Amino acid sequence: MSNLLRSAIQLKKQKLINKLIKSGIYKRGNKHLYELTLSDLENEYKYNEKKSSDRNKKWNLNLL
Secondary structure, eight states: OHHHHHHHHHHHHHHHHHHHHHTTOOEETTEEGGGSOHHHHHHHHHHHHHHHHHHHHHHHHHHO
16 A cells, blocks of 8 residues: 555656646756655645746736
8 A cells, every 4th residue: 555655646746847847947946856755846836836827917917
């Protein structure tokens, strides 16, 4: 059972890393993404999604 959980965590980490890399993020501070915990990766992804969303809202308002 623990191997299944470990595999699921690794898969989720890899998916988040891939999404962050596609967004142009390779490191957080002085750590590479693969060094971060799942929680750290989730927080980084949420932070960057919010930052991107805020940037898009601001850009859209400038068009009006």
